Amino acid sequence: MTRQTTVSLDSTDHAILRLLQSEARLGVTEIGRRVNLSQPAVSARIKRLEQSGVITGYQAVVDPTKLGLNLHAVIRVRTTHAHLTAALEHFAQIPEITTAYRLTGEDCFFLDVFAASSERLEQIVDAVARFGPVTTSLVLRTYDTKPVSPAHATPTAV
Template structure:
């Protein structure tokens, strides 16, 4: 597989919203990411606070070059933001559950509104298959989970799974991007 350097096309660039909606198409139109871009993405996922000078040294680029690449990845919508990894247990949220809800189509919008009103629901995934939603929930204790289940049970069948342990997530990087390119 050959990875091409993304050309710098500053004129007539679409807005950030356009890039997010059509990320794959526009990435193909403006070029593709190369091996150094993938190293940058992997490094930033491991530590988003790494100084640009250190990041540049780790991938063999000067500070101005690394700054330009990071900016380009941000403008392309590949890097959507930066954040901190929070330990829920340290905040007293020691119980994680995946809650599945099967509901009817007419309740979708109402469900989404209800989910947004429950702060312990930290992720909402609309899915295919038997269920309509998979929710990631963090609570201090089982009775708090029960309260959440009771608040959404009126919309349909609810099933829950307690998370015993979560393994580290693999960062999006060269292995995943390479597989995507090989399928194309």
């Protein structure tokens, strides 16, 4: 079992991470202005965050409906331990499955799926069902996601 180590971050590192998660296209100079650091200091911090694995990449957020992917569904899959690897390999071959989560509990996987039509979603469900029982739910609306917060942040009211 691999052991994850926590990286020690200060409040400025957390501020930089919040900015990058909400506005990843900000220039280093602008980030420095917002966190009261010079451009070289911000560059060094970002490089350290990348090298330590805190920042794992950068990506564009795409609206699936603009690509004709008008159905958003989540599929829960229940399978056996013997089928886990084959299932993951199969999921990777289906481009409409954007995320696969391995779960504890009754279901083994939670799949995030964007499909162009109900017919295509049916094909995906049938393909996934070869590994075991599935439960499919359509997503009616997605609400804004929040950036990952520091572990030691002050808790807010629930």
